[in-house]
Amino acid sequence: MPFNKISIVxxxxxSFLNACSLNLKKDEELDKTSVNSCKxxxxxxxxxxxxxxxxxxxxPDNPKQVFVFEGSPKINQKKTNSIKxxxxxxxxxxxxxxxxxxxLAKLKAINTISAISNxxxxxxxxxxxxxxxxxxxxxxxxxxxxxxKLLKSKAKAMVYSAFSGDFSQEKKxxxxxxxxxxxxxxxxxxxxxxxDWLLLFGYLTGKQKEAKEEIKKLNAIYLKSVLSAQxxxxxxxxxxxxxxxxxxxxxxxxxxxxxxxxxxxINYLYADTKGTGSLALPMEQxxxxxxxxxxxxxxxxxxxxxxxxSNPKAAFLSVFQKGxxxxxxxxxxxxxxxxxxxxxxxxxDLQVIKSTxxxxxxxxFYRLVE
Amino acid sequence: xxxxxxxxxxxxxVLLAFPAIVYFHLTVGQxxxxxxxxxxxxxxxxxxxxxxxxxxxFRFPRLMMAxxxxxxxSLAGMLMQTLFNNPLAGPYVLGINxxxxxxxxxCLLTGIQFFGTNLGLISASLIGAFAAGMLMMSxxxxxxxxxxxxxxxxxxxxxxxxxxxxLEVSSKAEQLKSFTxxxxxxxxxxxxxxxxxxxxxxxxxxxxxxxxxxPLNLLxxxxxxxxLLGIKIKQTRIxxxxxxxLLTGLITAFCGPIAFVxxxxxxxxxxxxxxxxxxxxxxxxxLFGSTFLVLCDILIQIIENSIQLPINVxxxxxxxxxxxxxxxxxxx
Numbered sequence: 225m226p227f228n229k230i231s232i233v234x235x236x237x238x239s240f241l242n243a244c245s246l247n248l249k250k251d252e253e254l255d256k257t258s259v260n261s262c263k264x265x266x267x268x269x270x271x272x273x274x275x276x277x278x279x280x281x282x283x284p285d286n287p288k289q290v291f292v293f294e295g296s297p298k299i300n301q302k303k304t305n306s307i308k309x310x311x312x313x314x315x316x317x318x319x320x321x322x323x324x325x326x327x328l329a330k331l332k333a334i335n336t337i338s339a340i341s342n343x344x345x346x347x348x349x350x351x352x353x354x355x356x357x358x359x360x361x362x363x364x365x366x367x368x369x370x371x372x373k374l375l376k377s378k379a380k381a382m383v384y385s386a387f388s389g390d391f392s393q394e395k396k397x398x399x400x401x402x403x404x405x406x407x408x409x410x411x412x413x414x415x416x417x418x419x420d421w422l423l424l425f426g427y428l429t430g431k432q433k434e435a436k437e438e439i440k441k442l443n444a445i446y447l448k449s450v451l452s453a454q455x456x457x458x459x460x461x462x463x464x465x466x467x468x469x470x471x472x473x474x475x476x477x478x479x480x481x482x483x484x485x486x487x488x489x490i491n492y493l494y495a496d497t498k499g500t501g502s503l504a505l506p507m508e509q510x511x512x513x514x515x516x517x518x519x520x521x522x523x524x525x526x527x528x529x530x531x532x533x534s535n536p537k538a539a540f541l542s543v544f545q546k547g548x549x550x551x552x553x554x555x556x557x558x559x560x561x562x563x564x565x566x567x568x569x570x571x572x573d574l575q576v577i578k579s580t581x582x583x584x585x586x587x588x589f590y591r592l593v594e
Numbered sequence: 595x596x597x598x599x600x601x602x603x604x605x606x607x608v609l610l611a612f613p614a615i616v617y618f619h620l621t622v623g624q625x626x627x628x629x630x631x632x633x634x635x636x637x638x639x640x641x642x643x644x645x646x647x648x649x650x651x652f653r654f655p656r657l658m659m660a661x662x663x664x665x666x667x668s669l670a671g672m673l674m675q676t677l678f679n680n681p682l683a684g685p686y687v688l689g690i691n692x693x694x695x696x697x698x699x700x701c702l703l704t705g706i707q708f709f710g711t712n713l714g715l716i717s718a719s720l721i722g723a724f725a726a727g728m729l730m731m732s733x734x735x736x737x738x739x740x741x742x743x744x745x746x747x748x749x750x751x752x753x754x755x756x757x758x759x760x761l762e763v764s765s766k767a768e769q770l771k772s773f774t775x776x777x778x779x780x781x782x783x784x785x786x787x788x789x790x791x792x793x794x795x796x797x798x799x800x801x802x803x804x805x806x807x808x809p810l811n812l813l814x815x816x817x818x819x820x821x822l823l824g825i826k827i828k829q830t831r832i833x834x835x836x837x838x839x840l841l842t843g844l845i846t847a848f849c850g851p852i853a854f855v856x857x858x859x860x861x862x863x864x865x866x867x868x869x870x871x872x873x874x875x876x877x878x879x880x881l882f883g884s885t886f887l888v889l890c891d892i893l894i895q896i897i898e899n900s901i902q903l904p905i906n907v908x909x910x911x912x913x914x915x916x917x918x919x920x921x922x923x924x925x926x
Contacts, residue, residue, distance in 0.1 A: 469778035470894075471902050504902045506895075507782065508648050509624045515644065524771070534772055536785050540651055 261436065263443075265420035267408045270427055277312065277427050283386075284411040291406055295427065308403050310381065313430030318379040318402075320366050323409055325351055326561035327422050330438060333429040339363050339377035347557035369393060375400060381428065383407050413480050413500050415487065415567035416443060422565055438565075445568045453489040453571065458578040462492050463510070463517040463543050466524050467535040471504040481522075484567075488574035493517055507537055518547040519577065521590075526553050528593060550577050554591035563589055601867050601874060608881050619660070619888050620653045623895045627653065651786055659784045660891045661884035662796050663849050664859070666841040668883025669803060671856030672863070672875055676810050677834045678734065681864075681920055682744050684857030685723070685842040689750035691853075693726025694719040694846035695777070696754040702773040703758075703765040716795075720843035726750065727835040779850035779906030781891060792848060799841045803876050806833055810872035852887075852906055854913020859883045861920060 258271040258278075269280040276296040283289040295310035318339035319325060325348050328334055334350050339361040346352055354360035361377040363369045366384055374382070374397070381403045384391050387410075394404040405428075409421035419442050426435020464481060465474035475481035476499035477492075485492045493514060497503055505513075520543045525531045528549070531538050538544050552559040563570045569588040576586045621627050627649050634640070635649035671684040678688070685691050697718040700706075706714075733746050762770055784792070809830040812820040821827050845852065863878040890908050897903065 468775060469904055470780050470782055471898075506624050506898060508652055511648065511652075512625055512644050534775055536783060537652065540647060 261423050262420040264414055264416040266412060266417055268421055268424060270423055272427075272432070279424065279427065281406055281408065283406070284408050293403070293405065310403055310428070312428065314381050314428050316377065316379050317428065318363060318374060318377055318382040320363070320383065321385045321407065322346065322557060322560040323564050324383050324407060324425070326565050327425045328429070329561070330422060330565040331425055331429060331431045331434055333425065333431055336429050338379045339374060341366060345557055345560070347555065347561045367392070371396065371400070374402065381405055385410060409564060413478065413483060415480070415484055415570070416446060418480070418564045419567055442565070442568065446571065449568050449571045449575070450487045453487060453575050456579060457489040458491050460491060460519050460578065461514075461517040462490050463514045463520045463541070464492065464494075464522050465502075466522070466531070467507055467538065470506075472507055472510045473502045473504055474510075476501055476503050484570065485574065488571050488578060490574060490578050511540055515542055517543040520544065520547060520549045521577075522551055523549060523593065524551065524553060526551065526591070526593065531593070549593035550590045551593050552589045552591070559589045601869060604866060605878065605881065608885060612881070612885060615885060615888055615892070616657060619657050619892050620649065622892055623653075624898070652782070655784045655786050655789055656781050656891070657888065658789050659781045659792070659849060660887045662792055663781065663845045663852055664855060664883040664885070664887025665880040666796055666799060666845050666883070667852060667856040668859035668863070668879040668886075669799065669876060670838040670841040672860035672879045673803065673810070673834045673838050674856070675860055676813050676872070677831060678743065679813070679816070680743065681861055682857070682917070684854075684860070685838060686851075686853050687744060687857055687917075688730050688747040689726045689754070690723050690730075690838060690842045691846055691851050692751040692754040693722040693724075693729075694843050695722070695851050696757060697722025698776065698847065699758045699761050699773055702776060703761040703769050716844060716847045719847035720839055723843035723846065724835065724839035727839050731831060731835060776850050778904050779852055781849055781905055784848050788848070792844065795840060795844045799837050800876075800880070802833060802837050804873070806830060807872045807876070811870065814870050850906065853910045854917070855883065855887060855909050858913045858916040859886055861916070
């Protein structure tokens with residue numbers, strides 16, 4: 225009978241709605257009963273109660289996609305598609321970015337690393353030694369990880385950066401009992417937001433107390449540095465970036481870099497532009513705009529000769545001819561590994577450059593390009 | 595209207611429009627440059643004046659490079675098409691570009707000092723282009739089908755890409771950065787002081803092409819027939835390969851790989867001019883090739899506020915459908 229069919233469809237639909245609302249309630253309950261430990265991060269949320277830890281990671285490119293992980297010392301729950309369960313602390317993990325190594329080093333949890341992406345991009349001497357003597361395995365680039373090597377590393381989890389979008393091998397690794405965890409620290413727009421990702425590694429390695437303590441210290445010291453920087457604002461105009469192909473790429477006014485410069489009291493040439501990514505500008509535009517710039521940051525090269533080889537027309541920039549150029553490229557690996565967990569040192573470098581235009585004595589990451 | 599008259603009118607029309615296109619190219623862009631600035635940048639240059647600096651050091655070299663690259667690649671493409679008697683032949687499709695790119699990759703990714711210089715880069719690019727040309731020439735003696743030749747060219751391209759990828763994996767970060775920037779292709783990196791060198795090589799290519807007009811005209815009727823009419827086939831092949839390698843290598847060294855110009859423009863020229871006289875075809879390719887690339891570059895400058903397109907991408911967007919069109923026409 226038609227009535228019966230309609231009733232069945234209606235009942236099914238209502239049950240579905242009910243199930244959805246129950247899930248929603250569960251989520252709301254979770255948010256009410258426990259507090260998010262990450263105060264500054266835009267993409268990471270961590271809730272902790274006596275039973276379990278819930279980690280929620282939002283995909284910046286698709287905010288509707290939220291990766292949910294639940295962790296506890298022993299897993300009793302059945303597997304679901306929407307939630308992944310982790311046995312915490314994780315004893316062995318693979319990390320695919322230099323920043324991840326820096327964070328684990330900060331927590332003195334280097335011994336949990338059993339595999340990395342490529343030793344070419346590592347600054348930490350312990351990891352370099354580990355790779356050399358075979359204790360730590362080099363897996364290769366994020367998109368081309370060898371499953372055999374990964375299994376050999378005995379990693380139970382893999383933290384990846386998803387630089388090139390989705391992590392295609394995630395499902396395969398899951399079948400092998402290896403949980404893939406995305407890390408979007410590089411998509412944060414504030415230095416303290418980036419540093420919050422230290423908490424992720426804290427919870428994964430069972431060092432959440434240490435991580436919280438570090439974050440507390442970092443926040444205090446960073447905010448103190450910002451206050452001092454704001455008292456002494458720069459009159460110099462700073463140019464950032466370099467030419468790649470046909471365009472000059474510079475951080476947009478609402479990006480992480482631009483906000484870092486603002487925190488350092490620096491007068492950035494494109495501070496008033498919109499966007500959190502990069503600006504792509506014709507070189508001619510940059511030549512015209514940067515007439516009054518006196519300091520050029522982050523050209524991506526160690527020497528002026530290298531800059532000219534890569535972009536011969538940089539010689540026409542007045543800042544190249546008359547100004548000073550600084551870059552962190554003297555030791556790129558050190559910068560990528562440590563600057564996220566030491567944003568105060570990065571800020572300090574910018575302040576030193578801003579106020580004294582010093583050479584290299586008081587600089588931690590940056591070096592004068594000569 | 596009779597054919598020769600029609601050709602003359604067409605060439606004259608494009609020739610008359612060319613100065614206007616050139617003027618538009620020099621003045622269009624994010625920063626307006628007036629006629630006075632252009633004149634001053636040549637006759638009364640003041641480097642402190644931004645507009646004059648931009649005109650002299652940026653716009654003129656960019657325009658010259660667009661003209662040379664468009665004309666040179668079109669000429670090289672026309673020569674290849676005549677040599678292989680195949681409308682699908684061209685420096686890009688037949689792997690000449692790939693040979694040049696491979697050698698540039700070897701230079702930039704292995705860090706050999708000599709190749710770090712301008713001369714080193716051009717030499718490497720020329721050697722790569724010439725070697726690829728020789729390889730394709732030897733392959734043609736075994737293959738009868740034009741499609742097979744095309745496939746060999748594409749396979750050679752894939753093979754060189756694989757070697758380049760291998761070199762990229764084992765290179766240092768700085769070397770990789772230099773090569774990636776080069777491979778994006780650009781008309782903007784050429785400096786004013788490099789223009790005389792580029793024009794000299796370019797002129798050699800044109801003069802040599804003009805010297806082999808007669809053999810080129812006869813090659814159209816087939817190598818055997820041309821040989822019976824007294825053409826030294828082997829010598830002609832070597833000269834054609836040399837010119838193609840010279841022009842392709844030169845342009846690839848300075849601009850990076852630019853796709854499809856060498857394939858599309860010679861075909862358009864043949865379709866428009868409807869002639870097999872190579873003196874007319876050479877003039878047509880030089881004129882249409884440079885006009886085409888200058889127009890592409892103008893388009894890039896007009897839309898760059900909303901979309902940033904590298905020159906290589908735009909030429910591929912226009913050229914790839916054209917290759918499909920020719921293939922379909924051939925299969926019919």
